[in-house]
Amino acid sequence: MPADSPPLTPDCGSCAGLCCVALPFAKSADFAASKPAGTPCAHLADDFRCAIHERLRPSGWSGCTVFDCHGAGQHLTQHTFGGRDWRSEPALRAPMFRAFPVLLHLHELLRYLTEAAERAPRRLYEDTEAARARVAALTAYDPDALAAVDVSAERARANPVLTRVSKAVRATLPGPRPDRRGADLLGARLRDADLRAANLRGALLIGTDLRGADLRGADVTGADFRGADLRGADVRGVLFLLPGQLRAARTDRP
Numbered sequence: 001m002p003a004d005s006p007p008l009t010p011d012c013g014s015c016a017g018l019c020c021v022a023l024p025f026a027k028s029a030d031f032a033a034s035k036p037a038g039t040p041c042a043h044l045a046d047d048f049r050c051a052i053h054e055r056l057r058p059s060g061w062s063g064c065t066v067f068d069c070h071g072a073g074q075h076l077t078q079h080t081f082g083g084r085d086w087r088s089e090p091a092l093r094a095p096m097f098r099a100f101p102v103l104l105h106l107h108e109l110l111r112y113l114t115e116a117a118e119r120a121p122r123r124l125y126e127d128t129e130a131a132r133a134r135v136a137a138l139t140a141y142d143p144d145a146l147a148a149v150d151v152s153a154e155r156a157r158a159n160p161v162l163t164r165v166s167k168a169v170r171a172t173l174p175g176p177r178p179d180r181r182g183a184d185l186l187g188a189r190l191r192d193a194d195l196r197a198a199n200l201r202g203a204l205l206i207g208t209d210l211r212g213a214d215l216r217g218a219d220v221t222g223a224d225f226r227g228a229d230l231r232g233a234d235v236r237g238v239l240f241l242l243p244g245q246l247r248a249a250r251t252d253r254p
């Protein structure tokens, strides 16, 4: 991890339950109830832990099991707000809840750019590292400056960098490199498919049968794997695969 980067792995014990308060939920297959942004979930305990953590899925809260703040929660609590929290100091509610979604997006972007800088070929390294360092610097902003960050503009700025790295890395890998960017593959039967070095950015893979598929070196940025069957699939070297994507799928992992 570069020295200027905050940790990008969640540490819920150091967070003030921000994802369970600041974000809105809509009642659906992923969330058993709706709630508006800024209102604590009914299951959030006094110590900021989830009272139903051990039974989230059977209770209808599978959306919580795949959520990943990429370390934004503890960063905002411990660094941006110096260890203070919205329960002890209600005046912090508005600024904390305003800044959290921004930091959440920045941490995710930083995660992508960190991987890109690690995998970029030499000719793309300098630009990629500059893009990474820029976002790392944004995550250190104070609450007001954070809330003013234009996340869409930052994503638009980083996207060409990520795309270039993806293309360059995949070009060096063996495989058919099919371009399925944004493809609607909902429920498709892709068992044992050869998807090596594929472009699957933003692909809809909900409930897709990918058992035994060869996904080595594929770019899966933002691909929706909810309910996809990845048992026996080879995901070595996949680009921009986030832990939440794997948790949303069926895998060989216990």
Ligand code: SF4
Pocket (backbone or CB within 6 Å): 019, 020, 041, 042, 043, 044, 045, 049, 050, 051, 052, 053, 061, 064
């Ligand atoms: S169910 Fe638990 S993890 Fe999900 S929002 Fe509520 S308190 Fe948080």
